[in-house]
Amino acid sequence: MEYFKNLWELFVDMSFYMIIGLIFTGILHVFVNKNLILKHVGNKTTASVVKASVIGVPLPLCSCGVVPTAIQLGKSGASKGAVVSFLTSTPQTGIDSIIATYGLMGPLFAVYRAIAAFLSGIFSGIMTNILCKNEEATPEKLKPSGCSHAKAKTKSCGCSHAKAETVNLSFIEKLKSVFSYGFGKFLDEIAEHFVIGLLVAALISTLLPEQWFSNFTNPILNMIMMLIIGTPMYICSTASIPIALTLIAKGISPGAAFVFLFAGPVTNIASVTILYKALGKKALIIYLASVAVCAVTFGLILDFIINTFHYQGIAVVGQIHAHEHPGYMVVLAILFGILVLRSLIKKYTTKKIDNTCCSH
Template sequence: MSFADSVAEAFSGILVESWHIFAEAAPYLLLGFGIAGLLHVFVPDDKVMQYLGSSAGKFRSVLNASILGVPLPLCSCGVVPAALSLKKRGATKGATLSFLISTPQTGVDSIAITYALLDPIMTVFRPVATFATAVVAGVTENILDFSNEGPGTVSKRAVPLTVLPMTSTMPDACGCSSCGSHEIEGENVVQKVRSGIKYAYIELLGDIGFWLIVGVVIAGIISYFVPANMVGSYLGGGIGSMLLALVVGIPLYICATASTPLAAVLILKGMSPGAAFVFLLAGPATNAATITMVLKFLGKRTTVVYLASIALCAVISGLVLDQIYSKLGIDALSIAGSASEIMPEEVKNVFAVLLLPLLVYGMYCRKGCVEK
């Protein structure tokens, strides 16, 4: 076989594997994005502020921020400006940190794709661990905050915050119109549903579409090239494999939805569910850009609490998850993706064909938004 034939065969194999992963996830992604759009239009900003503000109390605000952040459909680029806006408008520092952690770690779309590509145990465990991580970080930050700063103030060690509005019809600080919630006051139910559909299947899809495709393609490359015994040898379980997953995940820029296909393929190749979960928790929660923003606007101590809470909770969650599978006598490899088996391949391919042009169109619209 010539070199050109080998390259063509590899390219074809990667495409087949990537399409298979994409088709498995497509029905659940479409459902998840739809729910995300409804949340976007029916949960107004003033209600968010009512429960996250300092008037709710240092500990209650953390709980509220953690709960609201788990399903909230904010794009990854919009998490930082939205969280900093919460701080400026009176949210406690702990609530700000909780929101910053819980929002990107999971959402209705990533929960749906977790169910499709992994299994019910991981689907339930993921938002629970996300909530716990956000609470730990927020409560720790509020306990350590001895500065007695009033609402809306910032540490002298941090750069003063400018107002970063959550509600705007103009592109946000990141250059994307989907980062914050848009004004929808005065709209009737039908108009709100239309706005939700537009947000879900154009703006939100466009915002994470590129990284979702990248995640699927990387998963396809891993599935095609990487032998199962190699992954099992180095990442088969234990604290060492989880620390390695943590080191890779913390600086990596990847959203919760895009990270799921990677984790699913690694589990199928022999990675322990606990080590894969460390990657699922740490990867979307933070990246080099987010760390820089937290350091600049919230200060050094908050940044240390932010990273330490994510690292500690991710490793503990990974160890707990491995124990759950062990105690229940369940092999994660045997049930990964089992939820998607209830749907015929033909139906999944139809959903994939519907989703792909929406992804392309959303990315095209987002690119136009940024260029303007």
């Protein structure tokens, strides 16, 4: 019973902020011109690396959509550095995860997470451009796979979230599209990972004693452990929040929890093979090494800031609440639960179409 109690409390805590985040996700999807993004990022200058990182921080791309979108950037003329910058900054955050992080882990964690995503994207991109000069970002023979958010004409074995052609929509139609995308297609993509994240977080909360991680006193070893756990996992930036929240409640340092928040969404085993073909061995090694170095570095800096200024906000917010939730949060949690359940049912009942690897 304690497990389900912890699960419910986590779900209620997250639902309110997830709803807000999904609305903003829909707004970005509908009102941001994707061709304009390609125009700014699709060149081989250092400025394109910075722009790719800036664009990637708030962009609401699901975990499966990051890789094919990055490949499309390469096909549009972007340097390997810009592609790697986009790959590094985009999965770490999104407007939905930033809002959820703010609500559950406090303003410092939310702002720091966005800044770390931005700076790490620039670092990894510049390092790639320096060490991989005059190399094409994407071989023409490569066809992106997964869930493509690029133009519909791009071949993929997934689903495209772009329009095949530009259509002028009224404001009301755009408003409908905001909700249909945020609570439809995008939620369909993250629902499974969101639920898995909650289930794992509730399990950790139930099985591990309070302050269990305080027995491991070496902060760097803790961060390396989080890096090893997070790197091969397939988890989105939002689904990683309840796990990190629970780890902090069990005594791990905020910096070590941040390493998990950083590395978990950025890398996973499934994407590595695709990136190997798209970027080549050298660029892939630079990408993975940059992720590891940046994750641990930003984790150490976060712990230093918190310890130096005796910041208590994360420790206070980062607890699994034992008190009763306001009525409106319970109502919103029930509504959001219905939407998540609908997405899961749609995912597992929709028949697979030939040559597709994801269906919504």
